Structures are given as C-alpha cells and as structure tokens.
Amino acid sequence: MATTYSCDCGATLGAVDDLIRESTPTGRSWYCRYCRSPVPGSVGERLGHVRDGSPTDRC
Secondary structure, three states, X not given: OOOOEEOOOOOEEOXXXXXXXXXXXOEEEEEEOOOOOEEOHHHHHHHOOOXXXXXXXXX
C-alpha cells in the first residue's frame, strides 16, 4: 500500500504532519494542510499513523 498521497494542489502528503484532522459527530474528516482540500478518510487514517521522523513525533 502506498505511503504517500498526491493532493489536487500538487502537495505530496506522507505523514500526519501533512494533514489536518477534524472530529465530527460521525467520525473524523481529513484535509490537506497546505490547501485544505478534503482527503479520503481511508487515506487520512492510514497517513495518520505515519510519522515523518521529526523530533515532534510522538510514540
């Protein structure tokens, strides 16, 4: 399974730091951090568990 997603704005999303997560009454919605375009839920959930290796990553 691919570990990156190409957003419509041209950004390559590859980790949770590239996403904005919003909680809704029915679950979560995911958006591109750069252009705020919606990201499919399955992609957001998968990338939400990928860390980019930066010092701000949490276990």
